[in-house]
Amino acid sequence: xxxILDSINSPADVKxxxxxxxDVLGQEIRDELITVLAKTGGHLGPNLGVVELxxxxxxxxxxxxxxxxxxxxxQAYVHKLLTGRRDRxxxxxxxxxxxxFMLRTExxxxxxxxxxxxxxxxxxxxxxxxxxxRGTREHVVCxxxxxxxxxxxxxxxxxxxxxxxxxxxxILNDNEWSIDKNVxxxxxxxxxxxxxxxxxxxxxxAKGFLHRLAGDTAVKLMGRAEEAVKGLMLPSLIFEExxxxxxxxxxxxxxxxxxxxxxFLKTQDHPVLLHVLTQKGKGFELAxxxxxxFHGVGPNTYDPETRQEKxxxxxxxxxxxxxxxxxxxxxxxxNKVVAITGAMPNGTALDIFQPKHPDRYFDVGIAEEHAVLxxxxxxxxxxxxxxxxxxxxxxxxFDQIVHDVCLQNLNVVFCMDRGGxxxxxxxxxxGLFDISYLRGVPNLVHMTPKDEDELxxxxxTAMHHTGPIAIRYPRGAGPxxxxxxxxxxVPIGKAEVLKHGSQVAIFAIGNMIPMAFEVAKELEAxxxxxxxxxxxxxxxxxxxxxxxxxxxxxxVITMEDHVLMGGFGSAVxxxxxxxxxxxxxxxxxxxxxxxxxGKEPLLRAKYGLTTRDTVERALPILERSGAATGGSGSGSxxxxxxxxxxxxxxxx
Numbered sequence: 001x002x003x004i005l006d007s008i009n010s011p012a013d014v015k016x017x018x019x020x021x022x023d024v025l026g027q028e029i030r031d032e033l034i035t036v037l038a039k040t041g042g043h044l045g046p047n048l049g050v051v052e053l054x055x056x057x058x059x060x061x062x063x064x065x066x067x068x069x070x071x072x073x074x075q076a077y078v079h080k081l082l083t084g085r086r087d088r089x090x091x092x093x094x095x096x097x098x099x100x101f102m103l104r105t106e107x108x109x110x111x112x113x114x115x116x117x118x119x120x121x122x123x124x125x126x127x128x129x130x131x132x133x134r135g136t137r138e139h140v141v142c143x144x145x146x147x148x149x150x151x152x153x154x155x156x157x158x159x160x161x162x163x164x165x166x167x168x169x170x171i172l173n174d175n176e177w178s179i180d181k182n183v184x185x186x187x188x189x190x191x192x193x194x195x196x197x198x199x200x201x202x203x204x205x206a207k208g209f210l211h212r213l214a215g216d217t218a219v220k221l222m223g224r225a226e227e228a229v230k231g232l233m234l235p236s237l238i239f240e241e242x243x244x245x246x247x248x249x250x251x252x253x254x255x256x257x258x259x260x261x262x263x264f265l266k267t268q269d270h271p272v273l274l275h276v277l278t279q280k281g282k283g284f285e286l287a288x289x290x291x292x293x294f295h296g297v298g299p300n301t302y303d304p305e306t307r308q309e310k311x312x313x314x315x316x317x318x319x320x321x322x323x324x325x326x327x328x329x330x331x332x333x334x335n336k337v338v339a340i341t342g343a344m345p346n347g348t349a350l351d352i353f354q355p356k357h358p359d360r361y362f363d364v365g366i367a368e369e370h371a372v373l374x375x376x377x378x379x380x381x382x383x384x385x386x387x388x389x390x391x392x393x394x395x396x397x398f399d400q401i402v403h404d405v406c407l408q409n410l411n412v413v414f415c416m417d418r419g420g421x422x423x424x425x426x427x428x429x430x431g432l433f434d435i436s437y438l439r440g441v442p443n444l445v446h447m448t449p450k451d452e453d454e455l456x457x458x459x460x461t462a463m464h465h466t467g468p469i470a471i472r473y474p475r476g477a478g479p480x481x482x483x484x485x486x487x488x489x490v491p492i493g494k495a496e497v498l499k500h501g502s503q504v505a506i507f508a509i510g511n512m513i514p515m516a517f518e519v520a521k522e523l524e525a526x527x528x529x530x531x532x533x534x535x536x537x538x539x540x541x542x543x544x545x546x547x548x549x550x551x552x553x554x555x556v557i558t559m560e561d562h563v564l565m566g567g568f569g570s571a572v573x574x575x576x577x578x579x580x581x582x583x584x585x586x587x588x589x590x591x592x593x594x595x596x597x598g599k600e601p602l603l604r605a606k607y608g609l610t611t612r613d614t615v616e617r618a619l620p621i622l623e624r625s626g627a628a629t630g631g632s633g634s635g636s637x638x639x640x641x642x643x644x645x646x647x648x649x650x651x652x
Contacts, residue, residue, distance in 0.1 A: 010083065029051050030282075034284055045281040045294045045296075048282045052252060053143075061139055064108040069142045070102055071118065072116065072117045079102075080107070093597060094424075095598040100424065121154050127140045142170045144173065146176065167269060171274050245271070247265065247274045318349070319476070323388070324349030330459060339388065342364055368389055373404055380408075386462070391431025391472055406444050414471070419473055420472075420562065423597070426597030438470055439567075444539065445540070446470045447490070448510040453482060459487065461487075474511045494542050495533050497545070503554045503622070504556075506556075507558050509559070516532045519611050541571055541575055547575075556586070560589045569585070
């Protein structure tokens with residue numbers, strides 16, 4: 001029997017379906033999500049939770065003329081299935097396939113791109129005001145999860161809605177989760193609305209009342225409906241005081257109720273907020289039972305047929321795990337150590353820390369600006385706060401880093417997980433800019449470890465350091481270095497020579513060091529002696545080591561998992577200019593572009609971040625210099641004698 005889903009090629013096809021057919025379509029969509037994401041990975045839980053809501057939106061409104069703005073937009077997979085992308089859905093998050101978030105260049109139905117939380121309401125208000133100024137009549141619908149209401153920028157937008165437009169529909173998708181369980185007073189407030197006994201009884205009458213409204217009747221009774229519903233919503237005063245008429249909460253899995261309610265809200269000539277209750281992971285018991293793990297899944301996490309979780313062989317520890325375990329050790333030693341996360345305890349591995357030191361663990365919600373300011377306040381009172389925030393999310397708190405932490409030279413540690421390419425998540429999540437946006441800030445130290453053990457050492461060093469310090473480390477597992485039981489101090493601003501050589505100096509940071517060794521091996525096979533240096537600190541640089549190798553080498557190569565513009569290679573060039581050293585420099589890194597989603601090896605090959613590309617760029621320069629020793633292999637390596645006055649900073 002053919003699926004209804006296979007007949008959905010545009011939102012117009014959704015509108016022709018009966019309620020019973022929509023129920024069938026909803027189940028087919030859930031089956032499609034579970035089947036496809038078992039292979040590709042992706043945001044499973046959030047999308048299972050918005051199936052009925054997405055169908056209702058497309059049954060009532062008309063995209064692309066009407067605009068849907070999804071906060072974060074990781075829950076837009078159903079929207080993609082209903083807007084002409086069903087036949088390509090199996091490519092989601094795959095190279096050259098559909099993006100895992102809304103993307104304006106992907107479809108005319110994606111009116112606003114996103115990937116970070118808290119952006120939707122401000123953008124939606126801008127669109128609504130633009131519509132009003134143009135004199136058109138399209139609807140603007142903002143769909144934001146309850147976690148987005150922990151973002152300060154969401155409340156900045158709420159403060160301006162009523163004074164800026166007369167027509168805006170805000171849907172609060174309340175499932176009590178972001179990636180982890182939502183925290184704070186806003187989450188508690190929304191829970192009180194949803195569980196208020198007095199409201200639960202009256203809500204059924206209100207829902208029935210809205211169901212009976214239709215067409216001209218709805219317009220005539222609009223005033224009565226507003227007052228009746230407002231009178232029932234005693235706990236909802238915060239939204240009413242901000243100038244929004246509150247409706248709900250309604251069952252986010254009752255397609256009929258959602259459609260009737262949305263049809264009514266279309267007729268309103270003032271800003272409205274519809275509170276919808278949904279279940280993240282709806283229809284998949286495993287996703288319901290393991291909300292955190294099934295928020296976003298990797299390929300082959302579960303069997304789509306049996307719907308059971310797959311067991312996997314034990315893998316190497318991730319950098320995040322090493323961070324979490326090291327934080328426990330540091331807090332055991334020092335009662336001033338405090339850990340802060342912005343709604344990412346699982347992603348940053350601070351869920352390892354939290355049960356060990358619950359009184360020194362703080363999840364502030366999706367509020368990175370507040371997290372940094374909060375850390376600054378703690379630091380003024382002698383505590384040592386470690387802010388665990390992804391590199392790409394820390395961008396949101398740049399002013400607080402500059403104005404509140406670095407200007408006051410406070411002892412705050414920024415632990416930047418996902419520093420570097422973030423593969424399948426794409427441009428909204430690639431941590432490719434933190435060196436550039438932090439390198440110019442006075443007082444700040446910026447470090448990057450070559451492996452898991454050095455990460456632990458750098459965290460230990462940060463605990464003892466006076467002043468702000470940032471540590472960037474990549475997503476996923478490292479090279480498998482054994483982590484010492486007791487971390488050691490890393491000399492700040494002192495490089496580490498990992499391999500000696502005389503003709504080529506390769507300065508590689510972080511996860512680029514294994515490739516640096518491959519490049520050195522290839523060059524030596526062609527008769528060129530190559531040194532490999534681990535700078536360890538991007539700021540301050542070890543100028544003595546840079547000067548020594550650059551004055552003696554025929555070529556300098558810098559390698560970074562970061563954009564070239566303003567990055568580590570740029571810092572090296574600046575130092576060479578200041579030292580008046582005329583040596584060719586080959587910089588390996590990401591171009592001045594937003595890198596698309598895809599598998600990391602494929603993207604590295606596409607953009608020239610490979611051993612082969614590096615060697616091919618180096619050889620013509622070396623051939624022109626006539627630097628070849630005539631030997632081959634490691635036996636031709638020239639060992640450099642390091643003069644102690646010039647290179648006392650080098651740790652062999």
